[in-house]
Amino acid sequence: MSLWKDLVFGREDGMRAPLRKAITGLLGRSEAAPSAPRPPDAPLQAAEKALNLGIEAPKDVTPPDGYEVVLHKDALEPGVPIEIIVAGKAIALCKVGNEWFATSNTCPHAEGPLGEGTLDGHILTCPYHGWMFDIRDGSCLTSPSDKVHTFSVKVVGDAVCVEV
Numbered sequence: 001m002s003l004w005k006d007l008v009f010g011r012e013d014g015m016r017a018p019l020r021k022a023i024t025g026l027l028g029r030s031e032a033a034p035s036a037p038r039p040p041d042a043p044l045q046a047a048e049k050a051l052n053l054g055i056e057a058p059k060d061v062t063p064p065d066g067y068e069v070v071l072h073k074d075a076l077e078p079g080v081p082i083e084i085i086v087a088g089k090a091i092a093l094c095k096v097g098n099e100w101f102a103t104s105n106t107c108p109h110a111e112g113p114l115g116e117g118t119l120d121g122h123i124l125t126c127p128y129h130g131w132m133f134d135i136r137d138g139s140c141l142t143s144p145s146d147k148v149h150t151f152s153v154k155v156v157g158d159a160v161c162v163e164v
């Protein structure tokens with residue numbers, strides 16, 4: 001349950017915290033629930049729009065050794081990164097067409113949350129200072145001596161599985 005909360009609302013101290021506080025303040029509640037109605041003009045983060053919470057991760061799939069099921073393959077729109085926590089690791093998960101990629105969520109420049117960045121093709125841009133990474137191999141286009149760790153992703157049936 002915490003995974004879904006992190007996916008939708010971000011970490012408690014993440015970049016979406018001010019947005020969450022603004023929304024919950026408008027609703028007069030201390031915390032928004034995933035099924036709670038939103039004010040019609042509330043700003044939505046791209047990742048929230050892209051993630052279809054109505055499609056749950058398959059429960060009948062056995063992931064390959066060393067992998068964990070994280071999402072249903074249709075739960076995320078292509079072109080929008082999201083932040084997930086798998087086995088205690090913060091990971092930026094991206095879908096480009098029907099291909100999936102995963103990198104560390106932590107930018108090597110100053111620990112920006114890459115899963116809250118923007119994705120243009122295979123290039124993921126950090127939301128803090130704009131460093132750009134190729135999600136296929138983790139290479140950094142902005143600072144070639146830096147790199148972000150990548151994780152293998154496999155789709156088994158309808159399940160997206162990330163190696164942890």
Ligand code: FES
Pocket residue numbers: 107108109110111112126127128129130131
């Ligand atoms: S923290 Fe990512 S570019 Fe600065």
